[in-house]
Structure formats: structure tokens, C-alpha cells
Amino acid sequence: MKRKKVKTRGLNIQAKIMIPAVIVVVLLAALMGMNSYLQLKDSLSSMGVEMAKMSTDMAMASIDASLIPDIKEGSEYTEAYYDINRILRQQKDACGIANLYTLYTDGSTIYYGVDTDTENPNAPGTVFGDYGKLAQAFEGKEILNNEIVSDEKGDYITVYAPIKTPAEEVVGVLASDYNATNIKLQMSKTISRVIFMGAVGLALAIILLNFTIRKITGGLTKVNDKLYELVHKEGDLTQKLEVSTGDELELIANNVNDLLEYIRKIMIGISHNSESLMTASKKMEDSIRVADSGIVDVSSTMEEMSAAMQETTSSLGEISRMINDINESVGEMANRAKDGRDYSSKMADRALSAKAKAQDEEADAHRRTAEISEVLRDRIEKSKAVEQISSLTATIIEITDETNLLALNASIEAARAGEAGKGFAVVADEIGKLAGNSAQVAEQIRGVSASVINTVNELALEAEKMIEFAENTAVDGYTGLVGMSEDYNQDASSMNDIMVEFANTSKILHDTMEEIKESIGAVNVAVEESAKGIANISVTSSELTNSVGDIQSEASGNSTVAQELSEQVGKFKL
Numbered sequence: 001m002k003r004k005k006v007k008t009r010g011l012n013i014q015a016k017i018m019i020p021a022v023i024v025v026v027l028l029a030a031l032m033g034m035n036s037y038l039q040l041k042d043s044l045s046s047m048g049v050e051m052a053k054m055s056t057d058m059a060m061a062s063i064d065a066s067l068i069p070d071i072k073e074g075s076e077y078t079e080a081y082y083d084i085n086r087i088l089r090q091q092k093d094a095c096g097i098a099n100l101y102t103l104y105t106d107g108s109t110i111y112y113g114v115d116t117d118t119e120n121p122n123a124p125g126t127v128f129g130d131y132g133k134l135a136q137a138f139e140g141k142e143i144l145n146n147e148i149v150s151d152e153k154g155d156y157i158t159v160y161a162p163i164k165t166p167a168e169e170v171v172g173v174l175a176s177d178y179n180a181t182n183i184k185l186q187m188s189k190t191i192s193r194v195i196f197m198g199a200v201g202l203a204l205a206i207i208l209l210n211f212t213i214r215k216i217t218g219g220l221t222k223v224n225d226k227l228y229e230l231v232h233k234e235g236d237l238t239q240k241l242e243v244s245t246g247d248e249l250e251l252i253a254n255n256v257n258d259l260l261e262y263i264r265k266i267m268i269g270i271s272h273n274s275e276s277l278m279t280a281s282k283k284m285e286d287s288i289r290v291a292d293s294g295i296v297d298v299s300s301t302m303e304e305m306s307a308a309m310q311e312t313t314s315s316l317g318e319i320s321r322m323i324n325d326i327n328e329s330v331g332e333m334a335n336r337a338k339d340g341r342d343y344s345s346k347m348a349d350r351a352l353s354a355k356a357k358a359q360d361e362e363a364d365a366h367r368r369t370a371e372i373s374e375v376l377r378d379r380i381e382k383s384k385a386v387e388q389i390s391s392l393t394a395t396i397i398e399i400t401d402e403t404n405l406l407a408l409n410a411s412i413e414a415a416r417a418g419e420a421g422k423g424f425a426v427v428a429d430e431i432g433k434l435a436g437n438s439a440q441v442a443e444q445i446r447g448v449s450a451s452v453i454n455t456v457n458e459l460a461l462e463a464e465k466m467i468e469f470a471e472n473t474a475v476d477g478y479t480g481l482v483g484m485s486e487d488y489n490q491d492a493s494s495m496n497d498i499m500v501e502f503a504n505t506s507k508i509l510h511d512t513m514e515e516i517k518e519s520i521g522a523v524n525v526a527v528e529e530s531a532k533g534i535a536n537i538s539v540t541s542s543e544l545t546n547s548v549g550d551i552q553s554e555a556s557g558n559s560t561v562a563q564e565l566s567e568q569v570g571k572f573k574l
Contacts, residue, residue, distance in 0.1 A: 013220065014213045018206070025205040026198075033194030040190050044183040045146035048157035052176040053144065055095035056161040059174060062087045065165045068102060068172040071113040073125025081114060081124065088116045098156060098179040102163065104172045105131050105138055113172060120153075137162050137173045148180045155180040223253055355486055394446075400439040407432030 067080040075081050088100040101122070102113035110129050112122040122128075137143050143160040150156075156177040163172040240257050244250060411432070414425030 013217050014210075017213050017216075018209055021209050022202070022206060025202055029198035029201055033191075033198055036194060037187065037190055041183075041187055042146070044186060045148065045157060045180075048178040048180055048183060049144050049146045049159060051095060052097065052157060052159035052178040053142070053161070055091055055097045055100060055178075056159055056174050056176045058095065059088055059091040059100055059176075060161060060163065062091060063163075063174075065163050065171055068104070068113065068163050071102060071104065071124055071172075073111070073123075075124050084114045085116060088114060092116050096179075097176055098154065099175075099177040101175050102172050103128055103134065103160075103175060105134075107131060110134055110173075117153075134160055134173060138170055140164070140168075140170050148184065155184050157183075220252075223256060396445075397439060397443070400436075403434075404432055404436065404439070 063084050067084055070078065070080045071084065084102065088102075091097075092100045099115070099117050101115040101117070103110050104113050105111065108131050109127060110131055110133065111124070112126040112128055113124055115121040115123075115126075131138070134143065137160040140162050142162070145159070146157060148155050148157055157180045158178070159176045161174050161176075162170045163174050164170055240260075242253075407429070410427070411425055411429060
């Protein structure tokens with residue numbers, strides 16, 4: 001059987017190892033090449049700085065610093081300019097420097113002094129740049145910069161050294177340009193060489209990795225082929241994987257061999273068990289067929305008993321409901337009898353209270369009638385004192401007449417006295433008026449007193465009538481009320497005895513009905529429990545019938561499964 005080629009779902013193992021490995025190699029080569037490039041650049045740049053510094057030191061030792069301040073704009077034809085230019089040219093040629101030149105400043109701008117450039121020298125006073133660019137050099141410090149600066153004249157590494165007088169006064173700056181064109185060429189060659197070596201190393205690494213990965217994947221492919229043959233060919237579990245690489249692949253192959261041996265043992269056990277399962281399934285089918293018919297008979301009998309019990313339960317429920325209705329009516333009668341007994345008892349108590357109250361009120365009526373009669377008679381006697389007002393009024397009138405007569409006599413005497421008696425005449429006149437007014441008031445009092453005396457006499461007659469009514473009518477009414485209260489008390493007592501006897505009888509009947517109700521309830525519960533038990537047995541029998549059917553189906557299915565399992569196991573070579 002020709003093996004069907006199967007593609008992997010994603011990248012294969014070779015690609016998964018090769019891609020990261022190549023990336024790592026490329027990164028390592030790039031880092032190593034960059035490191036070599038930077039080290040070479042720093043080395044060559046440092047060499048250029050040293051050459052430029054050496055030329056400035058040699059020139060500084062040869063020139064006269066006192067002449068530097070004389071080099072200004074327009075001094076290119078002076079002797080000082082020629083001397084310094086000559087010395088600087090000699091040093092430039094001796095050191096192989098591209099250019100040597102001096103610089104001066106006015107504090108804000110830097111200018112060229114002596115420039116030894118042979119092609120296009122800058123005249124004294126030509127602007128070089130801002131002061132801040134070389135402030136450190138004009139303050140007495142060297143500026144050593146290994147950076148390569150490129151312009152239209154070429155590539156340079158420049159060093160700036162301060163020019164000092166013997167008194168350590170900075171009078172200018174000496175600049176030295178080292179030609180860095182060779183350095184850049186050397187760096188370009190170095191980059192090309194690093195790239196070439198990196199490419200060669202990468203190619204060698206890829207070849208070596210590919211060889212190693214093929215060795216690894218070859219063993220895996222061998223294991224995969226064996227597993228494919230086991231699955232898609234005759235299923236020979238006795239075959240073994242032969243891998244002798246001495247690494248993890250050999251361990252994997254040994255584990256696969258152990259797994260095949262384990263599966264072989266399992267399949268042998270399944271083969272034996274499937275035969276036992278088929279035999280047991282056939283016996284189970286025969287036993288279930290016999291039990292199924294008996295269960296059906298039991299189930300039908302239980303259903304009939306359950307129906308009879310349900311009818312009995314229904315009849316007992318109807319009887320229980322009727323007894324409940326009777327019991328409720330008896331209970332209501334007992335409650336009504338109890339209420340009537342309580343009401344008649346309250347009526348008897350109220351009758352006794354009314355009798356006692358009537359007797360008390362009768363005695364109180366006798367007492368109060370006697371008191372009222374005595375008080376009224378006493379008040380009538382005292383009211384007769386009003387008659388004295390008439391005699392007193394007559395006395396007041398007599399006094400008034402005498403006063404009036406005295407006032408008249410006084411007026412006459414005052415008239416006789418003339419001027420001396422005028423005051424007395426006025427007093428006598430006023431006393432006369434007062435006596436007249438008193439006489440009028442006395443007459444009014446006499447009229448009122450007569451009216452009051454008539455009224456008092458009439459009131460005395462009415463009081464006598466009221467005393468007679470209180471003594472006769474009211475006291476007799478209280479006596480009759482006492483007799484009625486006595487009769488009402490006797491009727492209430494008789495009614496109370498009747499209601500007590502009726503309540504006791506109702507209670508006995510209610511208790512009897514409760515006992516009957518409890519007895520029927522107990523019978524009903526017993527019948528319901530029996531009905532439920534029979535129903536449960538019936539349901540259980542029905543479920544058992546269904547379960548037996550299911551077991552029979554499962555047994556039949558197990559037999560089929562055992563047959564199929566035996567056929568499947570038979571495909572393997574054990």
C-alpha cells in the first residue's frame with residue numbers, strides 16, 4: 001500500500017528551527033560586524049586626532065606667540081604673517097597634515113589668521129564662525145574631536161589648541177586638519193569585508209543547520225512512517241521501531257515500542273472479554289424474557305388494586321366532608337349557646353345591679369324628698385321676711401317727709417339771715433332735693449316689694465305642690481322599679497340555666513363529632529397510604545417493565561457490540 005503524502009497544518013519542524021536559527025545568525029553577524037566597524041573607526045579616528053595634536057604641539061613649539069596678536073585683517077603682507085606662515089607650512093609638510101591655520105576672535109566672532117591651505121587659503125579677517133563654537137579653546141582648553149567632518153574640500157579630523165604667551169595669556173587658537181579620506185576608504189572596505197564574511201558565515205550556518213535538522217527530522221519521519229503503517233496497514237502490534245541515534249529520538253522510539261506492547265496487551269484482554277460479554281449478553285436476554293411476562297401480570301394486578309383503593313379513598317373523602325359540615329354546624333351551635341349563656345349571665349348580673357340600684361335610689365329618693373321638703377319649707381318661711389320691706393319703706397318715706405320739712409325750715413331761716421345764710425340756703429335746697437329723690441325711690445321700692453311678696457307667695461304654693469308630688473309620685477315610681485328589677489332578675493336567671501344546659505349538650509355533641517372525624521381521618525390516611533403504596537408498586541412495576549425492556553435492548557446491543565469488538569480486535573496481529 002503506497003503511503004499517502006500528508007501535509008502539515010502549519011510550518012514543518014525544519015522550517016520552525018531554520019527560520020529562528022537564521023535570524024539569530026544574521027543578528028549575531030550584524031552585531032559582530034558593527035562592533036568591528038565601530039572599533040576600527042574609533043581606532044583610526046583616534047590615530048587621526050593624535051596626528052593632528054602632534055602637529056599642533058610641534059607648530060606651537062616653533063612659532064612666536066607674541067606675533068599672533070599682530071595677525072589681523074590686512075596683515076597678510078606683513079613680516080609677522082610671512083614668518084608664521086612659513087613655520088606652519090614646514091610643520092604641515094613634516095607631519096603630513098592637510099592644513100594648519102590660526103584663529104582669533106573679537107569676543108563674538110571668530111576670524112581666520114594665517115591659513116596654510118595651498119589651493120584656496122583664507123585671508124586674515126575672514127569669518128570662521130561664532131565664538132561659542134570654540135569658546136573652550138579661547139579659554140585655554142584643547143578641543144580634541146574624533147568625528148570626521150566633510151565639506152567641499154574633503155574629509156577632516158580637526159584639533160583646536162590655544163596659543164599662549166609665556167605669561168599663559170591666550171592670544172589665538174591653532175587648528176590642525178588631519179586628512180580623513182583614507183580613514184573613510186578604509187571604513188568602506190571594512191564594511192564590505194564584514195558583509196562578505198557575514199554572508200559566508202550565514203551560508204555555512206544554514207548548511208550546517210540544514211544537515212543537523214535533517215538528521216533530527218529523519219528519525220522523526222521514521223517513527224511517523226512506522227505509526228502510519230500500524231494505522232493504515234495490517235495492524236501488526238508485534239513490530240518494533242529500530243532507531244539507534246543515541247539521542248532523544250532513540251528514547252521516543254523506545255517509548256513508542258513500549259506503547260505498542262501496552263496496546264497489544266490491552267487488545268488481547270479486549271479479545272477475551274468480548275467473547276465473555278457475548279455469552280453473558282445471550283444469557284441475560286433469555287432471563288429477561290422470562291421475567292418480563294411475570295412483571296406484566298404483577299403490574300396489571302396492582303393497577304386493579306390501585307383503582308379500588310382510589311374509589312375507597314374517594315368515598316371516605318365524601319364522608320369526611322359531610323362530617324366536617326355537621327361538625328362545623330354543631331360547633332357554630334355550641335358557640336351560639338356559649339354566647340347565649342354568657343349573655344343571660346350578663347343579663348342576670350345587670351338585673352341584680354338594677355334591683356340594688358333601684359333600692360338605693362328609692363331610699364335616696366325618700367331621703368332627698370325629705371331634705372328638699374325641709375329646705376323648701378325653711379326657704380318659704382325666710383322668704384316671708386320680704387314683707388318687712390314694706391314697713392321699712394314706710395319708715396323711709398316718713399323720714400323723707402321730715403327731712404323735706406327740715407329743709408324747708410332751713411331755707412326760711414337762711415332767707416331771714418340774708419347774705420350770711422346764702423350758703424346755708426344752698427345746702428338746705430340740696431337736702432330738700434335729696435329728700436324728694438329718696439321719697440321717689442322709696443315709692444319704687446314699695447312697688448317692687450309688693451310684686452316680690454306676691455311672687456314669693458306664689459312660689460311657696462308651687463313648692464308645696466312639688467313636695468307633695470315628690471312624696472307621692474316619685475317615691476311610688478322607685479318602689480315599682482324595684483319590683484320590676486326583681487322580676488327581670490328571676491327571668492334572666494331561668495334563661496341562664498337553660499342556656500348553660502344547651503351549651504353543655506352542644507359541647508358534648510361537638511366532642512363526639514370530633515372523635516368521629518379523627519377516626520375517619522385515620523382510616524382515610526391509612527387507605528390513602530395503601531393506595532399510594534399500590535400506585536407506587538404499579539408505577540415501579542411499569543418502570544421495571546420498561547427497564548427490563550431497556551436492559552433487554554442494551555443486552556442485545558451489547559451482544560452486537562461484543563461481536564463488532566471481536567471483529568475489530570481480530571484485525572490486529574497479536
